[in-house]
Amino acid sequence: MISIVIPTLNEVSNISSTIEHTIRCASEPNNLAFIVVDAGSEDGTLASISNSMILKFSKPDFKLRKYKSLNYGLQKSAGDVVLFLDADTLLPAHFDASILKALEDKKVVGGAFEFSFQKPDWKLWLLTIVNRIRYRFGKIYYGDQAIFARKEVLDQLGGFPEEALMETAYLCKSLRKKGKLALMKPGIVTSPRRFNEHGFFKVAWFDLNMFIRFNLGLPVSSYANKYWGKNLN
Template sequence: MKTKTISVIIPVLNEASRIGSILERLVNTDNVEVIVVDGGSQDQTVSVARSRNVQVISTPPGRACQMNAGAARATGDILLFLHADTCLPANFDSLVRQALQAPQTIAGAFELRIDSQQFGLRLIERLVNWRSRFFSMPYGDQAIFLKATVFHTIGGFPNLPIMEDFEFIRRLQPLGRITIVPASVLTSGRRWERLGIIKTTLINQLIILGYFFGVSPEKLAQWYRKQGKWQ
């Protein structure tokens, strides 16, 4: 049986200091296509990515727009969406293919580990991983993956300035099982370290509550930017 190709799509914006190390973990993996989607970086992100011999395309800024553009360019059977400050686990490709072979599984993501020594973040990790499994609700920093056919069937990520991953998963849930792979991505702790664990967690929860109560994504995104937590 032919090994299914995985297209790893990485939306970036001013990530020159991180994108190189992320790509180093991917470029020598068999049957993996890497597409970096730049949203108008003002630093050396594009040149660093090109130096790793991966595909680089440019779009207007906005994670949903960037990820959809990457998916439109992708040729893989499986799409995996990776944040530029997140490292995939070893053998991620085998784990992804195995997860999607399970009956009724249409999508998946990884457990979350945060790259920080702060003790309070161990609790955040546990809560995130519990939420992901119990509610089948992983977020974008957990490297969501799915079959390309399923992605195109649901129309890709909704064109929202924020909460695009949340809404994307909600649209997937009625279609089948969302598997949480028992291996962790390692995501940067910069968000929590910059603003503090309590404030960062409170901001995240207020954004979700606002979305549920009908606050427009545009207003939520505007408020989110003011908190110093934008991409």
């Protein structure tokens, strides 16, 4: 079984379609278990999920601390593999079979999917190319790449570190100490809404600063309120 953890905050416009898309794309949909952890939505996100088989949890105290939602979902997961999926990210066809195939290599402890945007313009295409170079060399993947890992390894690590920003990047650093990370193709398609809503250059500059600080070993959590306060996803 693959447990799919989806952290949400005001995702009523995305959550149901993302879940339905994920089920349609699975080779074995009956082997998926969905866990939605909501950090206090005010738009009826949880109420909009009609599938009674999906576990739903409301945790308003997790607001602006995504790692808490991810760790809570991990605690509730029963699958051998846990996939962390953003509510505005669409997985490729047969993603589950691809993951299980990659994990046949015992040295592989997890991985993530190739990255692309929905309806990219030239700026987003350029950013996509830069991102692909970045994670191919650095093996550090971000949350919108649908990171997955063996549950036993995640449990050994204690889940996500208590970092209020770039929590998946820190997790990747820990996972790499346990084994190899696979890069899956075909990739995911994610929404560019952060860039559309707040301006491409403003968001790209902020993300670049966080990337530099992360790689220099400087703290980034102090920037979390600025980030999550403007981009509640």
